[in-house]
Amino acid sequence: MPSVRTRFAPSPTGFLHVGSARTALFNWAFARRHAGQLVLRIEDTDRERSTRESEAALIEGLEWLGIDWDEGPHRQSERGGDHAEAIEALLSKGRAYRCRCTPDEIEERRLAAIATGAKWTYDGRCRDLDLGTDCGPHTVRLRLPERGALTWNDLVFGESGQDAREIGDKIIRRSDGQPLYNLAVVVDDLAMGITHVIRGADHHANTPLQIAIYRALEREPPQFAHVPLIVGPGGKKLSKRRDPVSVQSYREEGYLPEATCNWLARLGWSHGDQEVFSREEIAALFDLGSVHRSSAQADPAKLQWLNQHYIKALPRDALVAQLLPFLEATAQRKLKPTPELEQLVDLLRDRSKTLADMARLARFLVVDEIAYDDRAARKHLKRQIERPLADLHDRLSALEDWSEAALESAFDEVRARHDDLPVGKLAQPVRVAITGTDVSPGIFETLAVLGKRRTVSRLAEAIHFLRHG
RNA sequence: GCUCCCAUCGUCUAGCGGUCUAGGACGUGGCCCUCUCAAGGCCAAGACACGGGUUCGAGUCCCGUUGGGAGCGCCA
Numbered sequence: 228m229p230s231v232r233t234r235f236a237p238s239p240t241g242f243l244h245v246g247s248a249r250t251a252l253f254n255w256a257f258a259r260r261h262a263g264q265l266v267l268r269i270e271d272t273d274r275e276r277s278t279r280e281s282e283a284a285l286i287e288g289l290e291w292l293g294i295d296w297d298e299g300p301h302r303q304s305e306r307g308g309d310h311a312e313a314i315e316a317l318l319s320k321g322r323a324y325r326c327r328c329t330p331d332e333i334e335e336r337r338l339a340a341i342a343t344g345a346k347w348t349y350d351g352r353c354r355d356l357d358l359g360t361d362c363g364p365h366t367v368r369l370r371l372p373e374r375g376a377l378t379w380n381d382l383v384f385g386e387s388g389q390d391a392r393e394i395g396d397k398i399i400r401r402s403d404g405q406p407l408y409n410l411a412v413v414v415d416d417l418a419m420g421i422t423h424v425i426r427g428a429d430h431h432a433n434t435p436l437q438i439a440i441y442r443a444l445e446r447e448p449p450q451f452a453h454v455p456l457i458v459g460p461g462g463k464k465l466s467k468r469r470d471p472v473s474v475q476s477y478r479e480e481g482y483l484p485e486a487t488c489n490w491l492a493r494l495g496w497s498h499g500d501q502e503v504f505s506r507e508e509i510a511a512l513f514d515l516g517s518v519h520r521s522s523a524q525a526d527p528a529k530l531q532w533l534n535q536h537y538i539k540a541l542p543r544d545a546l547v548a549q550l551l552p553f554l555e556a557t558a559q560r561k562l563k564p565t566p567e568l569e570q571l572v573d574l575l576r577d578r579s580k581t582l583a584d585m586a587r588l589a590r591f592l593v594v595d596e597i598a599y600d601d602r603a604a605r606k607h608l609k610r611q612i613e614r615p616l617a618d619l620h621d622r623l624s625a626l627e628d629w630s631e632a633a634l635e636s637a638f639d640e641v642r643a644r645h646d647d648l649p650v651g652k653l654a655q656p657v658r659v660a661i662t663g664t665d666v667s668p669g670i671f672e673t674l675a676v677l678g679k680r681r682t683v684s685r686l687a688e689a690i691h692f693l694r695h696g
Numbered sequence: 697g698c699u700c701c702c703a704u705c706g707u708c709u710a711g712c713g714g715u716c717u718a719g720g721a722c723g724u725g726g727c728c729c730u731c732u733c734a735a736g737g738c739c740a741a742g743a744c745a746c747g748g749g750u751u752c753g754a755g756u757c758c759c760g761u762u763g764g765g766a767g768c769g770c771c772a
Contacts, residue, residue, distance in 0.1 A: 654731035
């Protein structure tokens with residue numbers, strides 16, 4: 228068995244959360260870095276909330292990010308036998324005991340304890356009753372030592388731990404016979420030979436109990452590394468309503484997986500001053516020692532910058548392929564790559580933070596009818612431009628050579644005939660006429676891409692618009 | 697409330713007792729370029745939360761305060 232086995236163990240109760248995605252990325256990178264393996268385990272023991280749909284979404288998210296795993300997906304729900312066996316073993320060795328206290332009784336005693344100022348841990352009422360299977364509805368609790376440090380050396384947080392007495396005897400099996408999370412993870416991590424548990428810092432406080440379970444099972448705990456949480460604006464917890472929390476939402480907004488990975492990797496981890504990391508570099512350079520201990524705020528602006536960086540670097544074919552779905556959505560029809568589209572995409576790289584941006588800017592090329600943006604039309608399609616525009620229309624209709632250079636000289640001629648009209652004064656109205664907006668790549672490049680037929684007809688439409696509104 | 701954790705520019709971070717008049721990146725502002733928008737180039741503003749120690753010397757070590765976070769489930 229390889230010396231390193233990590234695991235990613237999400238619960239399938241929604242989409243792939245950015246925090247989970249980063250945990251997955253770190254597990255993946257750590258495994259790859261050490262020539263180890265990554266195991267995928269779906270923690271679906273909460274039957275109420277787990278669905279196959281979200282399991283599929285989880286997997287789709289991982290695949291999109293380019294995070295591959297070596298084993299699984301295992302499902303925790305299919306491992307009930309192991310869990311039950313472990314609990315029986317603990318019971319028979321006296322490391323666990325049956326407890327028939329009901330939730331109501333416990334709540335009552337808890338409140339009473341807190342009222343006197345004491346702090347509450349389970350009071351051990353059933354601890355030494357030696358209850359058998361015939362004791363009626365009951366849970367099973369782990370018998371913790373009276374005291375004793377439950378410590379570990381966290382690969383991110385350093386020496387960590389808590390005393391057993393702070394925790395109290397915790398339930399490891401529900402009265403319906405189902406094992407609890409903390410028991411199940413330990414049994415599964417053991418069964419799967421996990422050597423390094425890399426997970427969100429929200430589990431840091433669970434770890435002492437898990438250490439206690441490992442000891443009760445008389446097994447060595449793995450190494451633990453807790454990675455800080457990703458938080459939203461103002462350092463507040465990410466909110467589903469306010470913040471984009473799923474990687475799917477980033478995908479839908481037109482972020483590239485490379486950019487998303489890079490962004491996630493730099494949230495809580497760094498490698499000197501380096502900002503740009505390919506997936507391969509992440510896998511080659513990732514180390515837990517450089518993971519920060521404080522939580523990180525997700526900064527969308529930095530993701531945008533990274534995304535544009537990767538858009539600029541992506542080979543043309545790949546970029547067109549990635550763009551197509553976004554373009555089809557905005558054009559409302561099926562599309563195929565064309566030489567014109569490929570040219571335009573190259574012109575748009577420097578102007579797009581996301582694929583959605585790029586689709587918006589490329590729309591004029593793939594739709595038959597453009598609509599004028601109100602503000603742009605009011606500003607640039609004014610009465611006094613009618614004559615120069617009409618002149619340009621006629622000049623371009625007669626143009627044989629539809630090259631950027633030829634277009635530029637045509638513009639120059641027309642401008643000269645109209646009191647040396649400045650380039651911008653002509654370019655902006657033309658831009659609105661052919662794209663509907665006052666934003667596009669250079670005007671000659673744009674016209675060259677659009678082609679003669681459509682340029683001429685859109686100019687005619689603009690002139691009509693100027694004359695008749 | 698209790699337990700635990702964290703704390704460098706607005707944000708992500710470098711820093712692992714002297715090399716720090718604290719470095720980089722994003723973002724922001726200005727200038728250049730310019731037919732629009734970008735991209736690009738140049739420049740700038742911007743941080744060691746606070747208070748005590750330890751030390752010849754502290755962003756770096758210790759303690760407290762403040763501020764944030766996590767956990768305290770028959771959820772995962």
